């Protein structure tokens with residue numbers, strides 16, 4: 001399924017959501033969470049899923065989803 005530019009897919013529940021933020025804000029937030037890691041190794045989860053997991057858990061999810069090999 002093709003996603004619109006202002007949409008993202010949650011890496012945990014797989015739902016597609018509209019971005020409620022600007023890319024600039026996202027990059028800043030991700031940099032704080034992830035540090036300087038390549039864009040393709042970052043995962044985005046929806047707000048509900050984010051509440052359930054810690055940033056370090058994202059790595060686990062990323063691996064499970066095949067974002068990180």
Ligand SMILES: [Zn+2]
Nearest residue numbers: 010013046049
């Ligand atoms: Zn989710």
